[in-house]
Structure formats: C-alpha cells, structure tokens
Amino acid sequence: xxxxxxxxxxAEVTQLLDIMxxxxxxxxEIFLRELISNxxxxxxxxxxxxxADPALVENDPDFKIRVNYDKDQRTITxxxxxxxxxxxxxIEHIGTIAKSGTREFLQSLTGDQQKDARLxxxxxxxxxxxxxxxxxxxxxTRRAGAAEQGVRWESEGKGQYTLExxxxxxxxxxxxxxxxxxxxxxxxxxxxxxxxxKYSDHISIPIYMPAExxxxxxxxxxxxxxxxxxxxxxEVSEEEYKEFYKYISHDFDEPLAYLHSRMEGTHEYTMLLxxxxxAPFDLWSMERQKGIKLYVRRVYILEDTERLxxxxxxxxxxxxxSSDLPLNISxxxxxxxxxxxxxxxxxxxxxxxxxxxxxxxxxxxxxxxxQTFGRVLKEGITEDASNRETLAPLLRFATTRTxxxxxxxxxxxxxxxxxxxxxxxYYITAESYAAAKASPLLEVFNxxxxxxxxxxxxxxxxxxxxxxxxxxxxxxxxxxxxxxxSQLEDEKEKEERQxxxxxxxxxxxxxxxxxNEQVREVRITTRLTTSPACLVVDENDIDPTLQRLLKAxxx
Ligand code: ADP
Ligand code: MG
Numbered sequence: 001x002x003x004x005x006x007x008x009x010x011a012e013v014t015q016l017l018d019i020m021x022x023x024x025x026x027x028x029e030i031f032l033r034e035l036i037s038n039x040x041x042x043x044x045x046x047x048x049x050x051x052a053d054p055a056l057v058e059n060d061p062d063f064k065i066r067v068n069y070d071k072d073q074r075t076i077t078x079x080x081x082x083x084x085x086x087x088x089x090x091i092e093h094i095g096t097i098a099k100s101g102t103r104e105f106l107q108s109l110t111g112d113q114q115k116d117a118r119l120x121x122x123x124x125x126x127x128x129x130x131x132x133x134x135x136x137x138x139x140x141t142r143r144a145g146a147a148e149q150g151v152r153w154e155s156e157g158k159g160q161y162t163l164e165x166x167x168x169x170x171x172x173x174x175x176x177x178x179x180x181x182x183x184x185x186x187x188x189x190x191x192x193x194x195x196x197x198k199y200s201d202h203i204s205i206p207i208y209m210p211a212e213x214x215x216x217x218x219x220x221x222x223x224x225x226x227x228x229x230x231x232x233x234x235e236v237s238e239e240e241y242k243e244f245y246k247y248i249s250h251d252f253d254e255p256l257a258y259l260h261s262r263m264e265g266t267h268e269y270t271m272l273l274x275x276x277x278x279a280p281f282d283l284w285s286m287e288r289q290k291g292i293k294l295y296v297r298r299v300y301i302l303e304d305t306e307r308l309x310x311x312x313x314x315x316x317x318x319x320x321x322s323s324d325l326p327l328n329i330s331x332x333x334x335x336x337x338x339x340x341x342x343x344x345x346x347x348x349x350x351x352x353x354x355x356x357x358x359x360x361x362x363x364x365x366x367x368x369x370x371q372t373f374g375r376v377l378k379e380g381i382t383e384d385a386s387n388r389e390t391l392a393p394l395l396r397f398a399t400t401r402t403x404x405x406x407x408x409x410x411x412x413x414x415x416x417x418x419x420x421x422x423x424x425x426y427y428i429t430a431e432s433y434a435a436a437k438a439s440p441l442l443e444v445f446n447x448x449x450x451x452x453x454x455x456x457x458x459x460x461x462x463x464x465x466x467x468x469x470x471x472x473x474x475x476x477x478x479x480x481x482x483x484x485x486s487q488l489e490d491e492k493e494k495e496e497r498q499x500x501x502x503x504x505x506x507x508x509x510x511x512x513x514x515x516n517e518q519v520r521e522v523r524i525t526t527r528l529t530t531s532p533a534c535l536v537v538d539e540n541d542i543d544p545t546l547q548r549l550l551k552a553x554x555x
Pocket of ligand 1: 080
C-alpha cells in the first residue's frame with residue numbers, strides 16, 4: 001500500500017520487550033489490566049478535554065470499554081471511545097519510552113527472571129505487556145475531533161512497526177492481540193471476565209463483553225463501574241483496596257499500608273492514599289514525580305504528585321477527588337489554589353498519622369517502611385518545618401548501642417536510655433557507617449556507656465542542623481567544641497583532668513605554636529581513651545561532614 005511506512009522502535013523499547021516477554025511470564029494476565037487501564041486513562045483524558053471543547057463528544061456520549069475475543073481468528077480486542085491518538089502521538093507514545101531513567105533502569109536488570117519481573121513491575125510494563133501473550137499487535141486509533149482519519153499501527157514486537165492511514169469512523173482506540181501459540185486459555189469468556197473482575201472491577205468506566213448464557217444476546221457490563229474511592233469504607237474489602245493499588249501503581253506487589261478518608265466541612269474531598277512496599281524505580285530521580293491522581297467529582301484532572309504531596313512523601317500513590325474545585329481548573333491555576341493547599345496539608349497530616357500509628361502498633365512493618373523510605377522521610381525535617389514535631393518521633397537511627405548499621409533507634413528510645421546527668425542527645429556524622437563507628441571521638445562515650453547516634457547519610461547532616469533539639473533536649477555533635485561531660489565525671493576524674501592540664505601546659509603551648517595557623521586551640525581532653533589526639537570544630541563552626549559535603553558540591 002502506498003501510505004504504509006515502516007519505522008524502528010527506540011532501542012530501549014526493543015530491549016524492554018525482549019526482557020519483558022520472558023520475565024513476566026508467570027503473571028501474563030496483567031496485559032489485560034494494562035490495556036484496560038490505558039483505555040480508561042484515554043476516556044478520562046477525553047472527559048477532561050471536553051470541558052473546554054464539548055464538540056469532542058461527537059455523537060458518542062456513552063463512554064465505554066469493550067473486550068471481545070474471536071476463537072477462530074485467535075484474537076482478543078480491547079477498544080475504547082476515549083481520546084484516541086494522532087499519527088504523531090502514536091509514534092511518540094507507542095514507539096518510544098518517555099520515562100526518564102529508562103536506560104539506567106534497563107542496565108540495572110540482572111538477568112534473574114524473578115528479580116527482573118519485580119523490577120519491571122515497579123517500572124510499569126504498560127502497553128508493551130500486550131506482547132507477553134501476543135506475537136502480533138494491531139492498534140487502530142482516531143483522535144477525538146480529528147475528522148475521520150485514523151491510523152493503524154502494527155508490530156510483531158521485534159524492532160520495528162508499521163504505520164498506515166485508515167478510515168476509522170468511531171473515535172478512540174482499538175487494540176487487537178493476535179495470540180501466541182499456547183495462549184488459547186485467554187480465548188474463553190469466563191477467563192477474561194474473571195481477570196477483568198480481579199483487576200478492573202473498581203474502575204469507573206463500564207467494561208462490556210458479549211453476553212453469555214442460554215438466551216443471551218448483545219453485550220453486558222462485567223465490572224461494577226463505580227470508582228472505588230467513592231464507595232464507603234465498609235463497602236470495600238481489603239482485597240479490593242489492594243487490587244486498586246496494583247492497578248494505579250502498576251506494582252506487582254501489595255501495598256504496605258493505605259488510608260481512605262472522606263473530608264466533610266468547608267471543603268469536601270476524598271483521598272485514598274497508599275504506601276508501597278518497594279521503592280519505585282525513579283525514587284531518586286529529580287524529575288517531576290507522578291503517583292497521585294487528582295479528580296474533581298470523579299473527572300480526572302491530572303497526575304501530579306509535586307503539587308499534592310511534598311517531595312519527602314513522593315513515594316505515596318493514590319487518588320484525591322475534590323467536590324469543590326472547579327472542573328475546568330488548569331495546571332497554572334492549581335499552582336496557587338488555596339483549596340489545593342489545604343487538601344495537601346491535610347493529606348500530609350493523614351499520611352504522617354498513618355505512619356505514627358504504624359510505628360506504635362506495627363513495629364516490624366514500620367521497620368520495613370523505614371528501610372525503604374527512611375532516607376526520603378528524613379528530608380521532611382528540612383523541607384517541612386510545620387510538621388517537624390510529628391516527623392521527629394518517626395526518625396530512626398543507628399547508634400553505638402545497637403552494633404549494626406540498621407537504623408532502628410528512635411529519639412524517644414534514646415532519651416529513655418540517657419544516663420543520669422546526661423542532658424544532650426549526642427551524635428556523630430561521618431561518610432559511612434564504618435567511619436562513624438570507628439571514630440576516636442566515640443571513645444569516651446563508649447567508656448562512660450553513653451549512647452551516640454551514628455549518622456552517615458548525606459541528608460543526616462542537614463537534618464541535625466535543622467532539628468537542633470528534640471523534646472527540649474539539644475542535639476550535640478561529639479565533634480564540636482568542648483563537650484561537657486563533667487556532670488558525668490566523678491571527683492577523681494575532675495582532679496585528674498585539672499592536674500594533667502597543668503602538667504602538660506608546656507606541651508600544649510608547643511603544639512599550638514607548631515600548628516600555628518591550622519588550629520585555633522589545643523587542649524586536654526577527656527574524650528579519648530586509646531587514641532592520642534583528635535580534631536574537633538568549634539561550637540559555632542559548620543559540622544565537618546557538612547563542610548565536606550558543601551565543598552564537594554562546589555561551595
Ligand atoms: P502509561 O499508561 O504509563 O503512560 P503505557 O505504555 O501503558 O504507559 O502507554 C503509553 C502511552 O500510549 C500512554 O501514555 C498514552 O499516551 C498512549 N496510549 C496507550 N493506550 C492508549 C489508548 N487506548 N488510547 C489513547 N492513548 C493510549
Ligand atoms: Mg498504561
């Protein structure tokens with residue numbers, strides 16, 4: 001044909017397809033969840049676009065998704081009357097992966113199918129999961145409002161695809177999966193229905209299949225088609241909450257925890273928020289994070305975690321649905337909307353409340369959380385002064401007491417173990433756990449059996465600088481100034497120190513002269529037990545670890 005064009009996939013796509021086809025083999029059925037999720041997104045986006053341009057509805061106002069199968073042709077077809085795609089959009093969205101960090105992600109894959117399956121689950125398989133069950137995929141689509149001209153994309157998933165112009169009167173997208181040999185189990189109505197109910201029961205758009213049964217005719221909706229978050233808590237089972245999480249996050253695993261809460265009063269809104277078990281693949285990327293979908297009265301508006309959650313809670317996934325925001329709100333207006341500010345600050349409080357309860361009642365679960373996201377939550381101490389009092393008790397640290405790198409001690413644990421006469425929370429910062437633990441500065445603390453927090457992550461230095469004290473007890477670096485342990489000294493120790501200072505005055509003076517410009521002062525210390533000397537900074541100077549950090553970042 002004249003208008004047919006052959007194009008190559010972006011290299012990453014070919015690579016991803018190759019790995020995916022093999023690694024999610026045990027979880028094949030999720031292709032249907034992914035394709036239905038795309039269909040539902042496409043309808044959501046059309047509903048939103050229609051607010052500005054009602055003509056887009058054409059003569060087709062009943063939004064629906066259809067799933068059909070054909071035993072003879074060995075095909076499954078998923079179609080929607082959503083927004084559709086233009087030719088350029090097909091090339092952009094179906095032939096390339098736009099996610100930042102894709103290359104790094106692919107490099108991180110191990111070749112171990114089970115591990116990779118989990119990683120790919122977190123990455124989000126999306127449209128390409130079609131190739132897990134199909135050896136050829138045909139996609140016919142027409143953009144809403146774009147006359148009748150449609151485009152057909154077709155590929156066997158091996159490096160290239162074809163594009164051609166077609167006639168497509170009906171708006172939206174139709175995806176035809178030509179099943180691989182051996183995948184005929186999916187050509188059964190009951191099988192497809194049960195997959196749809198399992199993964200997509202809670203989506204708000206009806207999914208139709210050909211009616212089945214003795215005197216069946218026409219088609220029937222197979223899902224409940226009521227948005228899960230709009231139901232009351234008592235109507236939603238644990239299982240449904242978990243499936244919904246997997247649906248919105250594309251995670252293979254269950255969430256660690258969730259909260260579902262409806263606010264009534266000045267503003268009405270509902271939130272359903274999840275804490276994942278695993279870190280998403282792009283947790284540390286600086287890109288705008290997705291993960292929280294904003295709806296207004298069940299119409300999808302946008303996905304933007306940054307506006308709805310502070311950065312230190314960027315791992316939260318979920319849905320927020322407001323009854324009061326105007327439907328036609330733009331991204332720009334959203335930036336300065338007071339209602340959004342109040343929703344956001346409430347959402348943060350709820351999440352921190354969930355974590356506080358977890359820390360108190362489900363210690364092990366909280367440990368899992370902390371190991372995965374503790375480093376991110378710590379950023380909250382600097383980022384969110386208004387919630388500092390709630391955040392501080394959630395912090396966990398490694399200390400000289402626990403003897404391992406795991407961060408498990410809370411500041412309250414620490415305070416409960418403070419020695420008689422101890423009036424500070426002592427910490428040391430270093431570049432690694434090993435360096436912190438081996439520091440000669442700890443000698444006297446070990447000798448006196450005083451616990452010291454071992455801080456070794458870059459965020460820690462800023463954290464202690466900001467926090468300064470906890471429950472009116474000052475945090476004190478062991479590397480700073482004259483540490484006054486005299487309250488913990490007995491009389492004999494005091495005398496000894498005084499004697500030594502007198503005795504060694506000459507030496508002190510000589511050292512000071514020799515080191516000249518390089519030190520401010522040389523003094524006798526009770527800090528050390530086995531090392532001969534150590535360097536400390538003045539009380540008001542910048543912490544040495546922070547100094548190194550600043551230097552490294554060009555300050
Ligand atoms: P994601 O859904 O996470 O963006 P996918 O791989 O599932 O990733 O889909 C890639 C993109 O292809 C979508 O973002 C969307 O732009 C486009 N797309 C996929 N399916 C459809 C569809 N049924 N209708 C319109 N656009 C679609
Ligand atoms: Mg998708």
